[in-house]
Amino acid sequence: MLPKPKPHSALIIAGHGSTVNPDSSAPTFDHAAEIARRGIFGEVYCAFWKEEPSLRQVLHMVEADEIYVVPNFISEGYFTRTVIPRELELTGPVTHRDGRTIKYCEPVGNHPRMTELLLHRAAVIAPGIPPRETSLFIVGHGTDLNDNSAVAAKREVERIAARGLYGEVLNAYMEEEPLISKWAESAKHPNVVVVPFFISDGLHSYEDIPVLLGIAEESPGAASATAKNVFTRNPYHLRGRSLYYASAIGTEPMFADVILEQVAAFDAVEPASVFA
Amino acid sequence: MNGITEALERWLRAGGREIGEVHIQSVDSGWELRHRLDEPRANLIAHTGAEAARVLAQYTDAGEFRPLKTAPNLRRGWLLTIPDLGELRRALDYFYPAMLGVGVSYTLGTLVPVALRTTLARQTGMYRVTQKITDTQAQQMVGDFCRSDGGCLKHILWPLAPGEPISTLPAEKFSPEAAPATWPLLCHEACNLLVAKAREVVKKADLPS
Numbered sequence: 001m002l003p004k005p006k007p008h009s010a011l012i013i014a015g016h017g018s019t020v021n022p023d024s025s026a027p028t029f030d031h032a033a034e035i036a037r038r039g040i041f042g043e044v045y046c047a048f049w050k051e052e053p054s055l056r057q058v059l060h061m062v063e064a065d066e067i068y069v070v071p072n073f074i075s076e077g078y079f080t081r082t083v084i085p086r087e088l089e090l091t092g093p094v095t096h097r098d099g100r101t102i103k104y105c106e107p108v109g110n111h112p113r114m115t116e117l118l119l120h121r122a123a124v125i126a127p128g129i130p131p132r133e134t135s136l137f138i139v140g141h142g143t144d145l146n147d148n149s150a151v152a153a154k155r156e157v158e159r160i161a162a163r164g165l166y167g168e169v170l171n172a173y174m175e176e177e178p179l180i181s182k183w184a185e186s187a188k189h190p191n192v193v194v195v196p197f198f199i200s201d202g203l204h205s206y207e208d209i210p211v212l213l214g215i216a217e218e219s220p221g222a223a224s225a226t227a228k229n230v231f232t233r234n235p236y237h238l239r240g241r242s243l244y245y246a247s248a249i250g251t252e253p254m255f256a257d258v259i260l261e262q263v264a265a266f267d268a269v270e271p272a273s274v275f276a
Numbered sequence: 277m278n279g280i281t282e283a284l285e286r287w288l289r290a291g292g293r294e295i296g297e298v299h300i301q302s303v304d305s306g307w308e309l310r311h312r313l314d315e316p317r318a319n320l321i322a323h324t325g326a327e328a329a330r331v332l333a334q335y336t337d338a339g340e341f342r343p344l345k346t347a348p349n350l351r352r353g354w355l356l357t358i359p360d361l362g363e364l365r366r367a368l369d370y371f372y373p374a375m376l377g378v379g380v381s382y383t384l385g386t387l388v389p390v391a392l393r394t395t396l397a398r399q400t401g402m403y404r405v406t407q408k409i410t411d412t413q414a415q416q417m418v419g420d421f422c423r424s425d426g427g428c429l430k431h432i433l434w435p436l437a438p439g440e441p442i443s444t445l446p447a448e449k450f451s452p453e454a455a456p457a458t459w460p461l462l463c464h465e466a467c468n469l470l471v472a473k474a475r476e477v478v479k480k481a482d483l484p485s
Contacts, residue, residue: 019341019343019468019469019472020341020343021341022335022341033327045369049468050343050468050469050472051343052344052345052346052373052374052467053369053373053374054468056390056465057373057374057377057378058374060374060377060378060380060381061280061369061374061376061377062377063280078401082400082401083400083401086398086400098386
């Protein structure tokens with residue numbers, strides 16, 4: 001369900017950003033540009049913790065009195081619960097300040113449609129490959145630093161498995177069991193599809209996971225510009241399987257729809273806030 | 277409604293031509309933007325539309341990522357044609373994120389500077405340690421990191437602490453007034469890059485010598 005047009009409201013998509021990796025904020029900017037193009041909101045902006053516009057600057061860009069903030073994060077956690085509310089000076093799901101109403105939506109990764117996006121991405125990167133003969137891996141980071149991302153990845157695996165489309169659906173992590181480096185031991189099927197459950201591409205998706213899968217060598221310095229080619233060489237034939245490797249799920253253009261759906265979901269839960 | 281696009285239009289009509297390192301020129305088809313030092317050059321690579329500004333602002337001439345868009349290292353050699361005012365605002369928001377809105381808030385008296393100590397006191401997680409930075413370390417850090425030649429073009433509106441101004445940069449660095457025909461780049465609160473730098477300073481000082 002997409003929200004009704006809100007020509008007098010603004011949307012802020014809040015992301016993490018990076019001071020070293022331009023690909024970190026790129027999907028957030030892409031989704032914002034797509035949403036702006038559709039004209040659903042009067043204004044659409046990005047804001048970042050580590051890039052500009054910052055969470056401390058962005059409210060000065062906004063002209064509308066009603067502002068929706070959607071965190072472009074894969075799960076609830078430190079950034080969505082602590083950093084974003086603190087930096088935007090939010091007092092709860094609905095904040096009234098200086099004649100404005102700021103509505104703080106759930107992070108994108110929490111939306112039930114994430115399951116569809118993962119299925120879509122898996123189908124697109126392995127065209128014509130029968131899902132019944134495929135092991136699908138959803139790869140998360142898997143440390144406390146990333147808060148609930150491992151829990152979110154596990155939830156998605158359960159949802160996809162419940163649909164009974166794939167031969168098997170498996171969780172894997174970079175730094176904890178079940179380790180993605182052991183994919184060949186755990187996968188039962190001749191085809192293997194691997195989708196990183198990350199909000200953007202970066203060293204993890206360009207290099208760390210490919211190295212753990214055995215489809216790339218560790219680079220001596222920072223990941224090179226050619227590292228993106230790792231997504232274009234499917235299928236990889238190794239360990240007796242055909243392996244298909246996707247870029248981070250957050251780069252999926254359909255993410256723009258999920259951002260909008262989080263706004264609609266907020267309105268469905270907090271209709272009274274309009275009159276508060 | 278604070279009328280940012282209208283403020284931009286008024287500024288252009290009054291002869292406004294520069295924001296940071298970007299020069300803006302009114303032409304029949306809208307506006308032409310280029311690096312201000314490229315003005316006389318003819319062999320510029322042509323681009324069109326606001327989205328191109330995002331790419332142009334992203335890397336230095338040497339191909340390095342520019343996480344701080346007000347760093348004085350905008351690449352050269354391009355000419356960006358923008359058809360209308362709405363697109364111009366979007367393009368300028370890519371070149372100098374939030375600087376139009378922050379400038380308007382300053383004019384309206386709604387921009388509240390936040391002292392560096394207040395910003396650091398708010399930090400949690402890996403940046404909580406920045407609260408340990410000494411006044412001397414903080415003064416040196418700001419004097420180096422925020423300097424206009426090689427650091428950041430913004431003018432600083434915040435003190436180290438209430439009543440304790442930054443003493444390591446020239447007086448004009450703290451003036452909210454911009455040169456004629458220039459949109460001001462204003463810093464009302466330390467950015468995350470400076471907070472991250474403060475962490476580095478504290479960590480380095482904590483190392484056993």
